[in-house]
Amino acid sequence: MKRSKAHRNLKNFIFWMLFPTFTIVAILTYYPTIKGILLAFEDYTVFTFQNIQFVGWQNFETIFSDPNFFIALWNTVWWIALSVAFQFVLGFALALLMRKPFRGRGVYAGIVFYPWALSGFALGILWSWLLNGQFGLINDILMKLHLIHHGIDFLSNPSYAFISVIAVNVWYGIPFFAIMILAALQSIPNSLYEAAEIDGAGSVSKFFNVTLPYIKPTVVSTLLLRVIWVMNFPDIIYGMTKGGPAGSTNILATYMINIVYFESDYSKASAVGLIIISILTAYALTYLKFTSSYELGEI
Amino acid sequence: MKVKILVVFSVLVIALFAMSFAANTVTLNMIQVFTSPQRTHVLETIIKEFEALHPNVHINLISPPYESAYQKVYLMLSTNQPLDIVEVGDWSLEGVVQLGKMENLEPYIAKWSGAKDLIPGLLKAVRVTGGKAYIIPNGVYAKALFYRPDILAKFGITQPPATMKELYNDCLKITNPTKNQYGFDFRGTGLPTNFIDIITTSYLNDIDPSNMYKLKNGKLWFKDPRALEGLKLYLNFYKNTAPKDSINWGFDAQVNAFVAGTTPFLFQDPDTTGLLNSMLKKGQYKTAPLPVGPSGKVYPSYGFGGWGIPNYSKHKELAWEFIKFFTTPMISAYFCKEYGALPVLKSVYEDDPYFSSGVFEGWKKMFSDPQKYVFTSYPLANPAWTRWTKYQQDTMQQALLGRITLDQLTTKWYNFWKKAFGM
Numbered sequence: 189m190k191r192s193k194a195h196r197n198l199k200n201f202i203f204w205m206l207f208p209t210f211t212i213v214a215i216l217t218y219y220p221t222i223k224g225i226l227l228a229f230e231d232y233t234v235f236t237f238q239n240i241q242f243v244g245w246q247n248f249e250t251i252f253s254d255p256n257f258f259i260a261l262w263n264t265v266w267w268i269a270l271s272v273a274f275q276f277v278l279g280f281a282l283a284l285l286m287r288k289p290f291r292g293r294g295v296y297a298g299i300v301f302y303p304w305a306l307s308g309f310a311l312g313i314l315w316s317w318l319l320n321g322q323f324g325l326i327n328d329i330l331m332k333l334h335l336i337h338h339g340i341d342f343l344s345n346p347s348y349a350f351i352s353v354i355a356v357n358v359w360y361g362i363p364f365f366a367i368m369i370l371a372a373l374q375s376i377p378n379s380l381y382e383a384a385e386i387d388g389a390g391s392v393s394k395f396f397n398v399t400l401p402y403i404k405p406t407v408v409s410t411l412l413l414r415v416i417w418v419m420n421f422p423d424i425i426y427g428m429t430k431g432g433p434a435g436s437t438n439i440l441a442t443y444m445i446n447i448v449y450f451e452s453d454y455s456k457a458s459a460v461g462l463i464i465i466s467i468l469t470a471y472a473l474t475y476l477k478f479t480s481s482y483e484l485g486e487i
Numbered sequence: 488m489k490v491k492i493l494v495v496f497s498v499l500v501i502a503l504f505a506m507s508f509a510a511n512t513v514t515l516n517m518i519q520v521f522t523s524p525q526r527t528h529v530l531e532t533i534i535k536e537f538e539a540l541h542p543n544v545h546i547n548l549i550s551p552p553y554e555s556a557y558q559k560v561y562l563m564l565s566t567n568q569p570l571d572i573v574e575v576g577d578w579s580l581e582g583v584v585q586l587g588k589m590e591n592l593e594p595y596i597a598k599w600s601g602a603k604d605l606i607p608g609l610l611k612a613v614r615v616t617g618g619k620a621y622i623i624p625n626g627v628y629a630k631a632l633f634y635r636p637d638i639l640a641k642f643g644i645t646q647p648p649a650t651m652k653e654l655y656n657d658c659l660k661i662t663n664p665t666k667n668q669y670g671f672d673f674r675g676t677g678l679p680t681n682f683i684d685i686i687t688t689s690y691l692n693d694i695d696p697s698n699m700y701k702l703k704n705g706k707l708w709f710k711d712p713r714a715l716e717g718l719k720l721y722l723n724f725y726k727n728t729a730p731k732d733s734i735n736w737g738f739d740a741q742v743n744a745f746v747a748g749t750t751p752f753l754f755q756d757p758d759t760t761g762l763l764n765s766m767l768k769k770g771q772y773k774t775a776p777l778p779v780g781p782s783g784k785v786y787p788s789y790g791f792g793g794w795g796i797p798n799y800s801k802h803k804e805l806a807w808e809f810i811k812f813f814t815t816p817m818i819s820a821y822f823c824k825e826y827g828a829l830p831v832l833k834s835v836y837e838d839d840p841y842f843s844s845g846v847f848e849g850w851k852k853m854f855s856d857p858q859k860y861v862f863t864s865y866p867l868a869n870p871a872w873t874r875w876t877k878y879q880q881d882t883m884q885q886a887l888l889g890r891i892t893l894d895q896l897t898t899k900w901y902n903f904w905k906k907a908f909g910m
Contacts, residue, residue, distance in 0.1 A: 233870075233873075234561065234582035234583075234585060234586070234873060235581075235582060235585050235870040235873075236585075237565060237585060237586050237587070238585070238586075238587050256881070320732065320740075321730060321731060321732030321735075322667070322730050322732050322733075322740075322744065322749060323743060323744075323747070337665070338664060338665075339667075339730075339732070341731045341732055343732070343735050344675075344731050344732045344733075344734045344735045345731070346888060429735065430676070432676055432734075432735065432881070432884060433675065433676070433734045433735060433884045433887075433888060434881055434882075434884035434885040434887075434888055434890060435881055435884075446877065448558070449554070449555075449558070450678075450873070450874070450876065450877035451873055451874045451877065452557075452561070452582060452873050453873075453874075
C-alpha cells in the first residue's frame with residue numbers, strides 16, 4: 189500500500205516535470221505542423237486572407253504542373269547526394285588526421301571548425317561576393333596568377349552556379365562530420381588496437397576491423413541527420429543565388445521560400461513543405477529499416 | 488540613519504516621477520519597409536523632430552530587413568500586433584489592404600489642407616483599392632538614365648543618348664570585355680520588371696497609360712511583332728554590352744558596377760542619388776531622360792511608398808499627426824534630399840531649386856514632356872501581380888540563357904496575363 193502511494197507520487201512528479209516541456213513542444217512544434225498541413229489544403233494567399241476556402245488537392249495539382257518543381261526536386265537529390273558524400277569523406281579524413289595529438293591541434297581545430305559556428309545565410313552572401321564574376325576576390329586572384337584571362341561566371345552560368353553552391357555547402361559541412369567522427373574515434377580504447385596488433389593486423393585491417401565497426405553507430409546516425417539537415421538547408425543557396433539563375437540552383441526548400449516571398453501564397457508553400465516532410469519521413473523509415481536499431485547499438 | 492532614510496526617500500521620489508512620466512508617454516509603433524542604414528538614420532532624425540514638438544510621444548521605429556519586411560508587415564497586421572504607422576510600397580499596397588487591417592484615410596484627407604499641395608495625380612495613383620486612399624505617399628520614384636560623363640568622355644561620348652538605338656550603339660562602342668569595360672548596367676534579378684518593360688514597350692506607340700500590358704485597343708501586346716523587336720534589343724543589351732554575370736545583378740551589384748565605372752549607363756530611381764552622392768564626387772554622374780524607342784515614346788511608371796494607419800491602432804489621431812508632419816514641405820524636402828526620392832509636394836519643387844537642377848535634371852525634363860514620356864500604371868490590383876514579377880524574372884532569365892526562345896517567352900507572358908485578366 190505504502191509502496192503504491194510512493195509509486196503514484198513518483199509518477200505524478202515525473203508527469204509535472206515533463207508537462208512544461210511537452211506543452212512548449214506541443215505549442216511550438218506540433219500545433220504549427222498540424223496548422224501547416226491544413227494550410228496546404230486551403231487557399232491562403234495575401235489576397236484571400238479574409239475568405240479562406242478549403243480547396244482540396246488544388247495546391248498540389250498546381251505544384252505538380254509546374255516544371256520548375258521537378259527541376260527543384262531533381263536538384264535536391266543532387267544537392268543532398270554530392271554535399272553529404274563529400275562532407276562525409278572529407279570530414280572523416282580530417283578527423284583521422286586530427287586524431288593523434290600534435291602541437292597546436294586545439295588552435296588548428298578551432299580554425300577548421302569555425303565555419304560551422306557561422307550563419308549559413310551570412311556565409312552564402314559572403315561567398316556570393318567572393319565568387320562574383322566581375323568584382324569577386326577569387327576571380328581576381330586567379331587573374332593575378334595568370335591562370336585565367338576573364339572572370340569565371342561562377343554564379344551566372346547555371347552549371348557552374350550549382351557546382352559552386354554545392355562546393356560551399358561541402359566546405360561548410362565538413363566540420364560537422366569531423367567533430368562527430370573525431371569524438372567517436374577518441375572514444376575507441378587503445379587496448380583494441382593493441383589487441384589487433386598482437387593478432388598481426390596492419391593499418392588497413394585495423395581501420396576496417398576496429399575503427400569502422402566501433403564508430404558505425406555515430407556514422408549511421410550522423411548520416412541520417414545530415415541528409416535531413418541538408419535537405420532542409422536553403423541558407424547557403426538563398427544567400428548565394430536565391431535559387432537562380434532561372435531556377436537552376438533551386439532545391440525544394442528555396443523553391444518553397446520563393447513561393448512565400450514572391451507569390452505570398454502560403455498554402456502553396458505549405459503544400460511544398462508537406463511534400464518535403466513526406467520525402468524525409470519515407471527516407472528516415474527506409475534508412476532505419478536498413479540500419480536497424482540493433483546495429484546502431486552494436487559495437 | 489537619517490541619511491539612509493533620505494536616500495530611500497529620494498529614490499522613491501525619482502521612481503515615482505519616472506513612472507508618472509512613463510505613464511503619460513504615448514508610444515507609437517512605426518514600421519518601415521525600404522530599410523537601409525542611411526534611410527533609418529534619416530527617419531530617426533525626423534522622428535526626433537516630431538518628438539521634440541510632442542514631448543509626450545515616443546516613436547518606436549521598426550526596421551526589418553528589406554527582403555523580409557512585408558512578411559513582417561503581414562504578420563504584425565494579421566495578428567493585430569501593436570502598430571500605429573505602417574509603410575507600404577505601391578507594388579504591395581493591394582495585398583496589404585486586402586488584409587482588411589488598414590484605415591481608410593479618405594475622411595482624414597477631406598479635413599487636411601495639406602492635401603491640396605500633393606503633386607497632381609498622386610492621390611489618384613494611390614487609390615488602388617476601391618478608389619480609396621490607404622496611405623499618404625512619402626516619396627515618388629521613377630526611372631531615369633544615370634550616366635558617367637567622366638567614363639564616357641574617354642570614348643568621345645559627350646551627350647547622353649536620346650534614343651534606345653543611340654544608347655545601344657554607345658554601349659557597343661564602349662564594351663571591351665578584355666578591359667572589363669561594358670556599357671549597360673543590366674539588371675538580371677531583384678525583380679527587373681521596370682527594366683524589361685521600359686525597353687520593350689518603347690517600340691510601341693499605343694500603350695494604354697492605365698495598364699502597362701495592354702494596348703489602347705484593349706489587346707495584350709506580348710504577341711505584337713513590335714514588342715518582339717523591343718525584346719530582341721533587351722536581349723542584345725545583355726549579350727553584347729553587359730557582363731554575363733549581370734544576369735545575377737540586383738540593385739546593389741548595379742550600383743557597384745556604376746560606381747566602379749564598369750557600366751556607365753544605368754536606369755534607376757531617384758533614391759539611387761542618395762547612395763551615389765556619398766560614393767562619387769560631384770559631377771561624376773548625371774541624369775538624363777530615359778531614351779525613347781522607335782515609337783518616339785517611352786513608358787516609365789510612377790512608384791511610390793507611403794505611410795498608413797492600421798484600423799485597430801489605439802492612437803490613430805497621433806499617427807495621423809505624424810503623417811501630416813512628415814508631409815510638410817520642410818520635412819518632405821529633407822527626407823527626399825537625404826534619401827533621394829522625388830518630393831510629393833508641389834511647393835517643394837517650386838521653392839527648392841535643388842529638385843529641378845543638378846542630378847534631378849533628368850526627371851525635370853521627363854515631367855515636362857508628357858507626350859514623349861508617358862507615365863503608365865501597372866495592374867497592381869490584379870491578384871496575379873504578386874506572382875508576375877518573379878515569373879517574369881525567371882522566364883526572362885531562361886531566355887537570356889538561351890533555354891527558351893523569345894517566341895516561347897512571349898507566349899508564356901501572353902498566356903499568364905490572358906488568364907489573369909480573364910480575357
